[in-house]
Amino acid sequence: MTLIYKDYSGPLPSPLPDEVAVSLSYNGISHAVMVASDNDLEDFALGFTLSEGLVSHSDHIYSISSTQTDLGFVLEIKIAQRDFQNLKKRRRNLQGRSGCGLCGHESLESTFSPLALLPGSALPPGENLQGIRQRIRDWQPLGADSGALxxxxxLNQTGDIILCREDIGRHNALDKLLGAAIKQSVDLSSSCIVMTSRCSIELVRKAVRCRLGTLVTLAAPSSLSVATARTHHLNLIHISRQGEARLYSKGA
Structure with a gap:
């Protein structure tokens, strides 16, 4: 069978996902530039700041402002002075080290820095995850248009989806959701978050830093993410395409 090209070199028949540069600056000092989708950026800044351990508590984030430039977006985050001093110390300690190439971290030490153990949370009832693949698609308006987010x-205690965030990057989508949940004072320690992506080490570490009880992914986890979830008492579940709930780590 001969492959026939479908010509998309002219006007696009459907929207492609947005991808923009987003610079995060803390107390006037640039910290990181991420590539993300351009929606819910305030949620992203809040979630990223907490899930990366840049502040010790959400109350230490005083303000977030966003400015669009020709090159992308600049997010200005004002944080408590003690956290800012720790951030500057961390940056000084990383200077001169060679990069290990893992997710933007500059060393293995910074990638695998110790995390506080979770107290352990009860597993969500199995019926809460019934039909979750279809239900989460119903909450993806941007993904439905582009097919690439x-x-x-x-999920609440009865298994209903109450918040959803989308992004071209899986860790960005999680940061956005964490930020939105924290703004609404959600108790993450007894909460369940479902992600459409595979489960990688950075997702587990972000979940642990934000004291999440249960992380569910629709693609298989890596061996390192499973080991990290088990060490830190995070419930980690994979829902297979066949609808099987595979429990890899049980927190309680």
């Missing part, structure tokens, strides 16, 4: 969804 990850989603992170927050």
């Amino acid at each position: 990850h989603a992170a969804a927050l």
